[in-house]
Amino acid sequence: MKELRIGLIGAGTVGRGLIELLQTRAEVLRKRTGKELKIVAVADRSYAKKDFLKNQSFDVTDDASGLVQRADIDVVVELIGGLDPAKQWVMDALKSGKHVVTANKALLANHGAEIFRQARESGKEVGLEAAVAGALPVIRNLRRVWVGSEIQEMFGILNGTCNFIITRMQKENMAYEDALKIAQEKGFAEADPAFDVSGRDAAQKLAILSTLAFDHLVQESDIRVEGITELSPLDHAMAMRMGKVIRLLAVAKKASDGYHLRVHPALISSHHLLASVEEENNALFTEDPYCGPTMIVGRGAGGFPTASAVLGDIAAIARNPENEPEVWLSGEESLKVAADASYRFYLRFRTLDRAGVLASISRVLSDHEISIASMHQEEGPEPVDVVILTHHARESQLFGALDIINAMEMVRAPTVALRLEEPGQK
């Protein structure tokens, strides 16, 4: 039986899961791919401290630069993440004639074009299923099943940390800080959660998905990003009263004025499929004129789910190593990002309870052509929360108005502004 020889860089949770899968599932993988999927070498800078790397049949090293040059390796699996030195090793692996499988969303969201250009020159594959939403087959699906489709809208719940925090707040009437603490205790959030809760992680994933869906190069910097740190239990309670729930959505829409690319918390109908995505789950909801609305939901992170996605890419290479490599973009058209967008907004102002406050806020909104659909004020000690639901308003006008309102002395915290989204209702 022929072999496919694997070099692994990074033996963290995912790498360890991959090693375990390759070993415990060896027989079924032989049957399904017709090849022996064999780990030849593992590079990890703390390899000496990792007991599971001891007494293995593969070489263990801290020299990843050497690993990518070895002549006896067919596929390099990159699982260290980050831009540097991952990019160099991935490029070197491709240049020296190896296939690459990676879970590195930052790398692809920022240097995808360059990496796939090299892959094309080398005639080698770059497997990236694991870079977005773990074992959920979102990448393969965009490329393969929906090859002839024309996706108009994508709505992703692409960050399990945020979704866990948001659904805990929603269900248990919990403050953001308390829900974050539980997420950290359960291992769903890092000690420094900024990368996740700011929405940046989701934005990197959205850049990859929208590049593939729209065949235009979308980079992280093209995406407008707002995080979840300002959400309060009142926002969830008000959403529920409106028959809605809050989710951190990664949104990509094709429109006549260009592409709308955003990551932000939004209110969606509690009857929408995306509202059923709870806890640490991820999901991708797509809408296109041929396939209709479709959603894939499940674990978007974690050792084994991500390792399973890596393994799927390895197995595809094993079955057909001489395949025409997948492309990143089939054209080189430049991306037109829409300058502005119109939404209904949920606004929560934190103000002193004085005569004239509402009048002042209303006047600024009205000056910016923002019309109020409803208003709600909670009784309580100062400062009080005032919730306003607007009719459709331009984002530019809305944020212009908020700049003025937030500067008012009576306004005691930055105003929370949440968009109302209706996925699939365009």
Next chain:
Amino acid sequence: MKELRIGLIGAGTVGRGLIELLQTRAEVLRKRTGKELKIVAVADRSYAKKDFLKNQSFDVTDDASGLVQRADIDVVVELIGGLDPAKQWVMDALKSGKHVVTANKALLANHGAEIFRQARESGKEVGLEAAVAGALPVIRNLRRVWVGSEIQEMFGILNGTCNFIITRMQKENMAYEDALKIAQEKGFAEADPAFDVSGRDAAQKLAILSTLAFDHLVQESDIRVEGITELSPLDHAMAMRMGKVIRLLAVAKKASDGYHLRVHPALISSHHLLASVEEENNALFTEDPYCGPTMIVGRGAGGFPTASAVLGDIAAIARNPENEPEVWLSGEESLKVAADASYRFYLRFRTLDRAGVLASISRVLSDHEISIASMHQEEGPEPVDVVILTHHARESQLFGALDIINAMEMVRAPTVALRLEEPGQK
């Protein structure tokens, strides 16, 4: 540019959708596959009556036997359904060196092994994504992304007709017959709905999915099938009172006593992801120890969704026509079907309102070691409905008891027995 030459058998709704997709999406398909996807010939027995087949650049014929032999065709797309003559044409196409793409679930559920044996001999591909759940990437997913996984349980909502009827009954407190009528008016149910509402359609799809998931040959006849025709609004109301909803589930489970393969209406928690699958949507929920619970949901039928799945298979062949063909089974292990199973049951008896009825029913249940968890009787004119929820009971015992109960004079209709399922809770 190279061509991939397509011969299409069957120009119904799906075939017409495929022709339209190939024509309107020609440019993006050229870019994404590197080939011209060109329809060379279409065989349809009523071709003369179909205006959209007129003035086309391809040949039109009623001679499918001739089409599959043509030397200038690379891929035969079979969209007529049924066993005969579809099987012959598919086999002949493979024997004469063509790839095949088919949406024919009956064919694969009954003759999949033979067809894939021929495909292997001929070194050609059989694309079957469209045979189950339209554009939902369930087949590709089982084969590719989760290649190393070990699926323990699958729960499918695989028949859009049944799901439409069930969710209409649930939401609008509607009788089965009325919901069926709406489904027929909307084109979601055939004039003769028996194949769908009996559960057979879902069983054929489950046979295909479980063959691929478990790597054992599962045929339609291995699956225990119960339909939805006996459901009443009361069943939905009682389910709701229990915090549950009813869905027609296609269930495949791996257990120590063998494989459990069933299609039946079941009660599931209204908080479960599968409960969010409404109207004509389809879904597949899988659970495996590596990827965790995952669900894919969307349109499972219809012209364009199914044509999109066909097109995905065609495009995969176009990109890499010399690929190692996919296999149906990687081994030849025989399937062990579990003889019996234990469930909690929801039972609805339709009886005369006489003293002693409940005592008689209870005694038969007790004689069969079935213990009653709760009982509910609706007031009303005779015959009345008596609903009993059991503790865990063996199916064999339960159905033995029902045979006796249904033969009682006071029992006026076959008893409705619904299983309580907890997908992903094993």
